[in-house]
Amino acid sequence: MDRLSLYLDPQIRDWVLFPITLVMILVGILRHYVVILLQSPPKKLSRAATREQRALTRSQILRATSSNSPIPLSFYKAISQHLSEAYKAGTYLKDGPPKADAPSSTPNPLSDPAAMDGMMAGMKTQMVMMVPQMVIMGWINFFFQGFVLIKLPFPLTLGFKSMLQRGIDTPDMDVRWVSSLSWYFLNFFGLNGLYRLILGGDNAADSSRDMTASPFAAMGNAQPGQPQDFNKLFKAERDNLEFAEGLHSWVGENMDTKILRKYGKLAAL
Amino acid sequence: MATTTDNAAQLIFAPNVLHNQALTSVKFLSSCFAGAVAGILGLENWLGFALFIASIVSTSFIIYAINCRGKPAKYLPGGLGELVNPGQDNIFTFILVWTLFYGIIHVYD
Numbered sequence: 001m002d003r004l005s006l007y008l009d010p011q012i013r014d015w016v017l018f019p020i021t022l023v024m025i026l027v028g029i030l031r032h033y034v035v036i037l038l039q040s041p042p043k044k045l046s047r048a049a050t051r052e053q054r055a056l057t058r059s060q061i062l063r064a065t066s067s068n069s070p071i072p073l074s075f076y077k078a079i080s081q082h083l084s085e086a087y088k089a090g091t092y093l094k095d096g097p098p099k100a101d102a103p104s105s106t107p108n109p110l111s112d113p114a115a116m117d118g119m120m121a122g123m124k125t126q127m128v129m130m131v132p133q134m135v136i137m138g139w140i141n142f143f144f145q146g147f148v149l150i151k152l153p154f155p156l157t158l159g160f161k162s163m164l165q166r167g168i169d170t171p172d173m174d175v176r177w178v179s180s181l182s183w184y185f186l187n188f189f190g191l192n193g194l195y196r197l198i199l200g201g202d203n204a205a206d207s208s209r210d211m212t213a214s215p216f217a218a219m220g221n222a223q224p225g226q227p228q229d230f231n232k233l234f235k236a237e238r239d240n241l242e243f244a245e246g247l248h249s250w251v252g253e254n255m256d257t258k259i260l261r262k263y264g265k266l267a268a269l
Numbered sequence: 270m271a272t273t274t275d276n277a278a279q280l281i282f283a284p285n286v287l288h289n290q291a292l293t294s295v296k297f298l299s300s301c302f303a304g305a306v307a308g309i310l311g312l313e314n315w316l317g318f319a320l321f322i323a324s325i326v327s328t329s330f331i332i333y334a335i336n337c338r339g340k341p342a343k344y345l346p347g348g349l350g351e352l353v354n355p356g357q358d359n360i361f362t363f364i365l366v367w368t369l370f371y372g373i374i375h376v377y378d
Binding site: 005149152192193 | 301308313362368369
């Protein structure tokens, strides 16, 4: 197998290879901080509104441990029934107990200002993510076009030739010799780990998140908080509470016999 | 089955799971160094990927033996699978660093 090797000017390495990587790292860090600065602080809810949101969580926490519960039955029942009564009477609702004749309605997400803020924040983040990528791709295509940059250590199929050797019109050259745009792609995927190390786990520079997220996903995250009708949720929660009450079993049940058995003072079963 | 997974989920202590991020950093650094070694040695094709797999196996073995003391299920929510899995990010990191070092040393004079 002939070791056909191209001789590349070392200045390409100094002036293209390293600068592209450096620029991408710095732009990623810049993106992360821009997103942080652009995020508006979450709106402070009134005490009544916060209480309404947290009320549901209280019963969920209680229910979650019901089958291995750290509290004995009487305590559990007391809390569970108190929550049940409160849900029925509507004491936790933001606007007080519902009037009998008022129709319940879910606020329209387009008109509810709080949900709109959530959607706008999501879309703003998306724009900030996309713009630098487009700019860098344009920069690379303009300045670093038409020459071979590096040789990949692993082989690829011919299908990749058109994408990775853009601007170099040689039909016979090995696909492993690639242009600068492919170095951009390698960096695009490979720097996520570095960002995770420098910027922490939840950074905005992560390109793998750009693919999975979309304005719809952001909308889905923003909505479940506000436009829900808490009255209906509370009614549903009452049924869940009853069901969980049936499942309750205290971890400390028969603890005296269990301990005695463990230390051999009582005959084992 | 629902009750058993709930019970198991109850026993997980969240701040410790967050600290498991240290494991991710170790995997990232080991894949960086594996990439550098593969590039410097001039490994090509499947030899390079074989080195990557060898580095994953040895890193996981060391963590398994020393940190997890033979019981990864006790320390990691995902058990052995989560210990060995390098994650998509680290595969691409390996390829990037491998290409970089291979290019610097073997392609450029």
